[in-house]
Amino acid sequence: MTIKKLSWVVEFTGCPAIIKRCPKCGEKMRFICSEDFRINANKNKLDVWLIYRCEKCKATHNREIYSRVNPKSLGREEFLLMQSNDGSTARKYAFDKSLGAGKAELDYSRVEFNITGENADVSCPAEIKITAPFAADVKLISIIKGKFTQNGEPVSQSGLLRLFDDGIITLEGYEIGKAKLKKEMIIMVNSGIAM
Numbered sequence: 346m347t348i349k350k351l352s353w354v355v356e357f358t359g360c361p362a363i364i365k366r367c368p369k370c371g372e373k374m375r376f377i378c379s380e381d382f383r384i385n386a387n388k389n390k391l392d393v394w395l396i397y398r399c400e401k402c403k404a405t406h407n408r409e410i411y412s413r414v415n416p417k418s419l420g421r422e423e424f425l426l427m428q429s430n431d432g433s434t435a436r437k438y439a440f441d442k443s444l445g446a447g448k449a450e451l452d453y454s455r456v457e458f459n460i461t462g463e464n465a466d467v468s469c470p471a472e473i474k475i476t477a478p479f480a481a482d483v484k485l486i487s488i489i490k491g492k493f494t495q496n497g498e499p500v501s502q503s504g505l506l507r508l509f510d511d512g513i514i515t516l517e518g519y520e521i522g523k524a525k526l527k528k529e530m531i532i533m534v535n536s537g538i539a540m
């Protein structure tokens with residue numbers, strides 16, 4: 346029996362918002378990422394921020410990405426990507442909750458993504474390689490749930506979790522219920538394979 350090789354590529358088309366108090370609105374608001382950087386060069390040190398705006402009043406919040414770093418430690422390529430407000434570079438930082446002083450409260454509720462690659466039929470053995478531009482604090486199941494079919498029909502999320510429970514589908518190294526998206530993950534469809 347041959348095992349089909351599938352490749353799924355995840356691409357985020359938006360960023361998580363930040364939840365913080367807006368000084369103008371006077372309450373906690375969602376701040377939307379503009380995907381633009383602000384860079385200050387001061388002698389041999391760089392400060393870099395990612396610019397967010399309050400959803401309601403458009404007040405600006407500069408989220409610290411780098412503070413007083415040596416440009417060399419950043420690398421020229423990364424610097425140029427930030428200087429040109431490269432969208433995928435902005436998203437890489439926007440998804441990183443550990444950046445800057447004090448952890449940001451990120452809101453993933455409206456993050457949009459695409460996942461490309463041929464859907465997997467759960468009755469055919471397959472090895473599925475999932476790649477993403479960066480690891481993200483987003484549950485894998487919410488990203489892959491629409492990618493499986495059975496008899497030509499899409500498999501529901503609960504149906505998919507049952508297939509994982511039964512070992513028909515397995516995720517290497519992680520528990521599907523808790524797994525967050527990593528840069529590279531492997532899922533096996535084991536139907537018809539003696540285990």
Ligand SMILES: [Zn+2]
Nearest residue numbers: 367370399402
């Ligand atoms: Zn506001």
